[in-house]
Amino acid sequence: MRAVVITDFHTEPSLADLPVPEPGPGEVLVKIAAAGVNPFDWKVIEGAMRDSVHHEFPLVLGSDGSGIVVASGEPELTDPRFEPGERVFGQFMDVERGRGSYAEYAVVKAAKLARIPEKLDFPTAAALPTAGAAAHDFVEGTGAGPGQCLLVNGASGGVGQATVQLAAGQGIRVIATADPDTGDLLRELGAVEIVDFTAGPTAEQVRAAHPDGIDAVIDLVSTPEQIDEIASLLKPNGAIVSANGAVDRERFAARGLRGSNLYANARPATLASLADAVQRGQLRLRIDYEAPLEEAADALARLKAGKSRGKTVLTVES
Ligand SMILES: NC(=O)c1ccc[n+]([C@@H]2O[C@H](COP(=O)([O-])OP(=O)(O)OC[C@H]3O[C@@H](n4cnc5c(N)ncnc54)[C@H](OP(=O)(O)O)[C@@H]3O)[C@@H](O)[C@H]2O)c1
Structure with a gap:
């Protein structure tokens, strides 16, 4: 699969060809449709957490994402239980295992995800978590x-x-x-x-x-x-x-x-209430910049340079 990775701190994000990850117990494999870009993503590249947690390289960048559930590790042990085909969103970053959302597929704990309500599209859901x-x-x-x-x-x-x-x-x-x-x-x-x-x-x-x-x-x-x-x-x-x-x-x-x-905690209950607010028109998310996955490095550089007037989202086509 295609994924945007760094091979060490302070290296340029680049497109890599990686094996599709396999979900373990309690985890789901999600086919990513869109990935949200946050300032934290370039801060990870600069080593914001290097003193507090191990980073596995190559490290797939990206926290926020939305997509479709493809499989569960051990469905009977996965809580909540998501069926293949369900639309989900949440925070995917796990630097200790080199995992993130800037990829065609991502594995994450089911307990970190929420379902996307009917009227929300993938880019909006990917822009929402953080x-x-x-x-x-x-x-x-x-x-x-x-x-x-x-x-x-x-x-x-x-x-x-x-x-x-x-x-x-x-x-x-x-x-x-x-x-x-x-x-x-x-x-x-x-x-x-x-x-x-x-x-x-x-x-x-x-x-x-x-x-x-x-x-x-x-x-x-x-x-x-x-x-x-x-x-x-x-x-x-x-x-x-x-x-x-x-x-x-x-x-x-x-x-x-x-x-x-404070550090944002995108609990599923919070995600669900935020998505509901968007669906009801009580919360507007302005997507300021949308680009394909291949242009992640430019999108990150643009966000870091300032003048953000909303959210940046990468769309993932496969
Ligand atoms: N603790 C957490 O859990 C958490 C979660 C999310 C975000 N954050 C942090 O919160 C910050 C904002 O995140 P974001 O996603 O909203 O970033 P963003 O989309 O880049 O927005 C930052 C905004 O602040 C404006 N700004 C810059 N300097 C300013 C100043 N001196 N006075 C007033 N406005 C100024 C920027 O305008 P210009 O570009 O024109 O300067 C830009 O519109 C980042 O540092 C991020 O890392 C923390």
Whole structure:
């Protein structure tokens, strides 16, 4: 089968011909129809997890994917049980075994997958797991409620757009960062205020509009060096969630703030509720860039270079 692999950290992703993997007990083999691309995929290439977990090379890239179940390892031991032909989606990455979703076929634990509802197409389902689960977990992680004021820093990208919609859907007043071209879209998605992050420092602009502070922040862009400035916008006991491990929890607690670093957990129940929200029109996933599997390296480079205004998806034809 064709798969996009790296042969070591910091190597260029390339197309390889690999044997179709065989599912073990509790696992299913999925014929991939589409693979979602996330910043984490290029971070894996750069060794983001090299100190914490073994990586098996050649390593098939990609976390998110959607496709059709082909076989189960030991069907009687597989829970939940998927029949051949069922449409499924979820997170496929398993770096310890060199497994990922940028391939014609992928093996994954059945317990990590959810069924794709009838009205969802494969590219949309492949775009959903990481960005959708992150948005879901981050909004929940702030503890923000109706009427409270939440800044989404980095709202113009894949996770940000989903975060704005899930928060606004809960009655939270969302301030979203955007460039001049994306502000209207984010208002449509539910943001009540837009901060043009290209016009000047976000913190200064938010402070001018909210001198008494805001209740919560979901930060998708700040480094540990940058996050203090954004956290200074919070009221006492305000909550800040970082997507990039930028929060020093104890230091923030000493300042009377609730800080956390969260990592998306695309549980099947979360995936099912996100897919349902998409199907009902309550969550819009904007696919910003679609390319064939063969162009994965370019798609990753494009995402890394910035200007993402939604999700990137690879389509897999076989
Ligand atoms: N912890 C987790 O579980 C988890 C899960 C998913 C994602 N993440 C992380 O969350 C981040 C966002 O992911 P994503 O998929 O949404 O990425 P993305 O699609 O690339 O979006 C990032 C967005 O942030 C904007 N941006 C960059 N600098 C900014 C700034 N200073 N102020 C405001 N906006 C800025 C970018 O615009 P420009 O390109 O114009 O700069 C882009 O629109 C990534 O770092 C990713 O690794 C973490």
